[in-house]
Structure formats: C-alpha cells, structure tokens
Amino acid sequence: MGKASGLPFPFSRSTSFLKPRPGAFFYLLMHFVDEIRLHAKAGDGGRGCVAFLREKYRPHGGPSGGDGGEGGSVIFRADPQLTTLIDLSAQKHLRADKGENGRGKDQHGKNGEDLVIRVPLGTIVRDIETGELLSDLNVRYAEVIVAKGGRGGKGNAFFTSSTNRAPRFAQPGTPGEERRLLLELRLLADVGLVGFPNAGKSTLISVVSAAKPRIADFPFTTLTPHLGVVRYSDERSFVMADVPGLIEGAHEGQGLGIRFLKHLSRTSMLVHLLDISDLTRDPWHDYEIINNELACFEDGLEQRAQLVVVTKIDLPMTLERLPEVQAQFAERGVPLLAISAVTREGVPAVMHEIVRTLDQQRAHTASLIVSPPAESAQWA
Ligand SMILES: Nc1nc2c(ncn2[C@@H]2O[C@H](COP(=O)(O)OP(=O)(O)OP(=O)(O)O)[C@@H](O)[C@H]2O)c(=O)[nH]1
Ligand SMILES: [Mg+2]
Known part of the structure; x- marks a missing residue:
C-alpha cells in the first residue's frame, strides 16, 4: 500500500458513509444498475x-x-x-x-x-x-x-x-x-467529471457511487470512461461519468485526446475538478486550459453549467493555498467549492449543488438519451 497505490485499499470499500449524518443525506453503496x-x-x-x-x-x-x-x-x-x-x-x-x-x-x-x-x-x-x-x-x-x-x-x-x-x-x-x-x-449521464489527470475524478466517483475505476497517482490512470449512479436521497439519484483526464493540446491528440468528450457532450452539467496542490502551477491557467479543450471539442461545451471544485483539501499545501485561489477565481466571477475525497469534507455540499443545478437544467432542457453500454458500466 505504498504511495503509488493511491488511497489505502479499504478506503474505497468503506461503509462508514452508509451511516446517516446529521443534517445531511447519506450515500448508499450499491451495484451499478443499468x-x-x-x-x-x-x-x-x-x-x-x-x-x-x-x-x-x-x-x-x-x-x-x-x-x-x-x-x-x-x-x-x-x-x-x-x-x-x-x-x-x-x-x-x-x-x-x-x-x-x-x-x-x-x-x-x-x-x-x-x-x-x-x-x-x-x-x-x-x-x-x-x-x-x-x-x-x-x-x-x-x-x-x-x-x-x-x-x-x-x-x-x-x-x-x-x-x-x-x-x-x-x-x-x-x-x-x-x-x-x-x-x-439507456443511461442518462447527468453529470460529467472533467479535469487534468490526477485531479481526483475517479476517487470522487468511487466515493459517491459504486463505480470502482482504478485510482493511482500517475496521469492517465483512467483509460476509458466509467459511470456511477449517485444516490442522493431516497427519491433522487443521478448518473455521473468519469472520463480520462485532459491536458493542453488534447484536441490535437495530446494525452488521450478528446475522443471521450463525446460522452460529456450530452450531460446536463460538468463538474470541473482542480488540484491546486502543485505550487508550480497556476490554477486559473489550468482552469482555462481545460475549458479551452472543451471549447475545441464542441463549441459551447465550455459554457455548459459547470461547478468548479478544488480537490484534496486534506493536503496542507492545498488548504493553505485555498483562500488565495478562491479570491483569484472570485475576482473573475467563478465561485469555487472545495472537497477532500479522503475525509469527505465538502462532498455532501458538492452533491447538493449538483442536484440543485440539475433541477435548474431540467427546467429548460429535455432529457437526452445516450447510447447504452448495455453489458457493463463502462463506455469504451
Ligand atoms: N490526499 C488526497 N489525495 C487524493 C484525493 N483525491 C484523489 N487523491 C489522489 O490523487 C491521485 C489521483 O487520483 P485519481 O482519482 O486517480 O485521479 P483522476 O483525476 O481520476 O486521474 P486520471 O484518471 O489519470 O485522469 C491518487 O493518488 C489519489 O489517491 C483527496 O481528496 N485527497
Ligand atoms: Mg481517473
């Protein structure tokens, strides 16, 4: 269980979040149902x-x-x-x-x-x-x-x-x-996760749904998209899609390219995950790179309802830097949410915000149906 293996193994199987929390909903660990x-x-x-x-x-x-x-x-x-x-x-x-x-x-x-x-x-x-x-x-x-x-x-x-x-x-x-x-x-992917490799997309989906994509601290761990059903409450669930990470030039074929973005183009909203723990990188620049790749894939995709979420706030450098980054984004009119998939801090708030945004979207957009991965929860 070295550093390279990512989160400690029992973490992804933990059932602690089956317990209701005061004033919050609780997630259920379950098999993916399609x-x-x-x-x-x-x-x-x-x-x-x-x-x-x-x-x-x-x-x-x-x-x-x-x-x-x-x-x-x-x-x-x-x-x-x-x-x-x-x-x-x-x-x-x-x-x-x-x-x-x-x-x-x-x-x-x-x-x-x-x-x-x-x-x-x-x-x-x-x-x-x-x-x-x-x-x-x-x-x-x-x-x-x-x-x-x-x-x-x-x-x-x-x-x-x-x-x-x-x-x-x-x-x-x-x-x-x-x-x-x-x-x-025919699965309706309501929410698409986007971000750089290693941003924590797969970790988040594995915490809030039964999807179990591979997680590791090297880029491009996720090679094919994964879906997870997130149970928000007894009456409400939604489907989240984790797609391989993007890098600058993805639209020109860099990294894994943008071919998987087709799975996101029919989602109602995007959740953009930002890892700010690397002090050598400028978070605003990273944010723009991803949005530029989205725009290059499909005109207007970068305008889709998007929640921007800073990940890994359990890391001291992330926590330390967070207020400054939040101020930097706020100046440009982009509110930031923040989570730790390890401690689950902020995760219920993000799920709540997703449901709120989906409800808003639902009011204007017709449900769009994407072709089914009938046999499994994976989209190749
Ligand atoms: N400390 C900490 N580490 C995290 C958190 N979320 C993810 N990680 C770690 O970050 C690394 C990358 O996580 P992944 O979930 O595989 O990242 P990804 O965005 O799916 O990466 P790709 O599949 O390569 O695009 C792993 O080592 C995770 O254990 C978090 O909230 N806190
Ligand atoms: Mg991944």
Whole structure:
C-alpha cells in the first residue's frame, strides 16, 4: 500500500458513509444498475358465478350469476423524474390485483386494480423468455401494458337462451399474463467529471457511487470512461461519468485526446475538478486550459453549467493555498467549492449543488438519451 497505490485499499470499500449524518443525506453503496430483471404477474380474471334467483313472489327468477371482474394489468409509465433503475430493484415481483368472482343477483365482480410502475424515461423492456422487445419507453409519461390482466368469466345469466333457460355453468376467468422482464436503461449521464489527470475524478466517483475505476497517482490512470449512479436521497439519484483526464493540446491528440468528450457532450452539467496542490502551477491557467479543450471539442461545451471544485483539501499545501485561489477565481466571477475525497469534507455540499443545478437544467432542457453500454458500466 505504498504511495503509488493511491488511497489505502479499504478506503474505497468503506461503509462508514452508509451511516446517516446529521443534517445531511447519506450515500448508499450499491451495484451499478443499468439493467434489471423483474417478474410481472397480472391479476387473474374473476370466475363467473352460477346462481339462480329464488325470491319470495318470484318463483321463476331464473339464472342470475354475474360475470367475474377483469384482472388488473401491470403497466409501466415513463417518468422523466427518474434517471436510474435503482428504485425498481427493491421490488422483484410485480403483482397486480385479481378480479373478484361474480356474484348472485347479476352482480359483476369488482375489477382488479392495475399496478402502475414508474420507470425512467428511455427504459427498454424485453421479455426474457422470447427476447421480444415489448417497449421502448422514450415518450414522457407513455404507458405500456407489460402483463395484461385476465378476462373475467361470464356468469350463468349470460348463457341464458331460448334453448337453455337454466344454464348451470359459468366461465372461469382467464389467467393474467405472467412475464419475466428485462429492463435496460439507456443511461442518462447527468453529470460529467472533467479535469487534468490526477485531479481526483475517479476517487470522487468511487466515493459517491459504486463505480470502482482504478485510482493511482500517475496521469492517465483512467483509460476509458466509467459511470456511477449517485444516490442522493431516497427519491433522487443521478448518473455521473468519469472520463480520462485532459491536458493542453488534447484536441490535437495530446494525452488521450478528446475522443471521450463525446460522452460529456450530452450531460446536463460538468463538474470541473482542480488540484491546486502543485505550487508550480497556476490554477486559473489550468482552469482555462481545460475549458479551452472543451471549447475545441464542441463549441459551447465550455459554457455548459459547470461547478468548479478544488480537490484534496486534506493536503496542507492545498488548504493553505485555498483562500488565495478562491479570491483569484472570485475576482473573475467563478465561485469555487472545495472537497477532500479522503475525509469527505465538502462532498455532501458538492452533491447538493449538483442536484440543485440539475433541477435548474431540467427546467429548460429535455432529457437526452445516450447510447447504452448495455453489458457493463463502462463506455469504451
Ligand atoms: N490526499 C488526497 N489525495 C487524493 C484525493 N483525491 C484523489 N487523491 C489522489 O490523487 C491521485 C489521483 O487520483 P485519481 O482519482 O486517480 O485521479 P483522476 O483525476 O481520476 O486521474 P486520471 O484518471 O489519470 O485522469 C491518487 O493518488 C489519489 O489517491 C483527496 O481528496 N485527497
Ligand atoms: Mg481517473
């Protein structure tokens, strides 16, 4: 566990942040979810009833068995408020209500209620057995029946005819559909991390999500982009993308170049990480270099909502220099946040600011869907 190995090994597996903190949210350590398997069972239709009306003064009341109720269906609704499949992982079995059986006196059984499940916009639903694509939920609030409720059986009153005035049979209800489903989410990367190599991008994503990119104190440790789902609160999560570091001239192919920036061009916002611990470097100049590379990749990308965050404030030289750097940036109208991924200081505040910015962005921009890394949490 020398210096080169980066953070001490148990750090990335620490569960200490599972504990709620006073006045703050807490993170959950979890597997990256971009696909999920569910079992859906729609409600069976209710049985039709065999009954005859026998009432005082009505000696020939006749057949009066009512029909069974319809079974409830399992329905998915595309909800733009959700961005990950995490919330669905708690409910592996989705079961809609059965229809009630029909009753005497021509009473129709009550229909079973549909079970409506909210899924993120962009969720693709497949039948695991047949591989059939059931739906691509890419329209806001669109609904699709993934398991249809059974039909209610007819009661004996229905079968009464001139040739059979007293039928002694009724239909059973049909069973509700049952399906094993595979849900895949075309990941929506809400937040992109940018910065020089070694700025601490991978360390941050490994602290706030279950993504485990390699971390080391040499440049270009991260060679391919990684995604992590950050659970901000019970109702709110977002996807963060860690891409390989940029250096001056990246747009001309220096370092790993800018080819990975395509994954950031569809994010709603960027988090720009700045390591100010090297006294030989001018942080403002570094900041401008990265923004220039963003601009060279795509006109306007440098204008995207951006939080600028100083990393490694547990290091004495960073801490010492921070006020001066903050003043330097403030003069130019750029507020700075500061974190230590090691002590977690400032991390909740940054997550809070991300959610606030995403909410603002969401008000004006439509959700954009990026092509799915279906098999893994990595984008090559
Ligand atoms: N002291 C301290 N070290 C940190 C912190 N965050 C990251 N580091 C260290 O900084 C080095 C680089 O961290 P990474 O997370 O790999 O940096 P990166 O930005 O992903 O780098 P590339 O993948 O090369 O672009 C590692 O040795 C980390 O352990 C921090 O908050 N405090
Ligand atoms: Mg990295």
